[in-house]
Amino acid sequence: MSDVPELIVSKLDAARRQLETAIRLYFHGGDPVSIHTLTGAAYQLIRDINAKRGGAPMMIKEHFVRLFKPEDIPAVTRKLNEAQNFFKHADGDSSETLAFRPSQTEMLLLDACLKYRELSGELVPAFGVYQAWFMIAVGRALILPSHLAQIRQDAQRAFPKGRQAFFAECLPLANDLGLPNLNNG
Secondary structure, three states, X not given: OXXXXXOOOOHHHHHHHHHHHHHHHHHOOOOHHHHHHHHHHHHHHHHHHHHHOOOOOOHHHHHHHHHOOHHHHHHHHHHHXXXXXXXXXXXXXXXXXXOOOOHHHHHHHXXXXXXXXXXXXXXXXXXXXXXXXXXXXXXXXXXXXXXXXXXXXXXXXXXXXXXXXXXXXXXXXXHHOOOOOOOOO
């Protein structure tokens, strides 16, 4: 099956690997269900590690739900987890279907990348490229201060060919930066 007989993998390393693979699939037009499944698995690992370490709430599944009335939180949480659980389990709904919006993955992916960096101190080049793409293309509806909005407009003009070209051009640059881990100086 593999030339590698055994890997020693931490939970945080597993999350990084899943996110990197999800990002590569995302930028190369891969299957949205696979991208969401990888993102959801990594998100859950990162969320659990963050909770165990007493970190600040994650943006989507912890902080966002606090905006709702207490009695609505279980329904909101179920909706946020719906696709992830649907793609992972078939014990009670093996003949069901799901109307899935792949765009919901993009915010989870951003949240997981940001929290991974906070937890690990590691600047992963693919994560940085995704975060930049999110700000340029996905996060168009976000209200930014004028100087950041101008940077976003300039970047949108610089990369009119779409996300695959953006990734192909930016990942080598991000890799070449040789950024140190935040924890190691």
